Amino acid sequence: MKVEYKHPTRLLQSILILKWKWEVISMDFIMRIFKISRKHDAIIVVVDKLSKETHFIFVNSTHKAIGIAHIFMKEIFRLHGVPKHIISNIYSNFT
Numbered sequence: 001m002k003v004e005y006k007h008p009t010r011l012l013q014s015i016l017i018l019k020w021k022w023e024v025i026s027m028d029f030i031m032r033i034f035k036i037s038r039k040h041d042a043i044i045v046v047v048d049k050l051s052k053e054t055h056f057i058f059v060n061s062t063h064k065a066i067g068i069a070h071i072f073m074k075e076i077f078r079l080h081g082v083p084k085h086i087i088s089n090i091y092s093n094f095t
Contacts, residue, residue: 018050022080025049026087027072031061044068046076049087 040058
């Protein structure tokens, strides 16, 4: 008698279809790079999930979450408004 090895099936989830640019963004940090000028040693990468438009923001890696939030508001919110979702793997207290 053969035993079938199958993964348990789950309910299908529909794919989120975005309707407007900068509704859903992803944010990631590139740390420990060589110092750019005298004060920046990290980069925040912000990507729009619909248009794949990208912003690179140079920051200092010693910023706290509140400092990153102020930089984010100054660089992203003023240009594109407040997104509905921010996808990030670090700084969960920021999101």
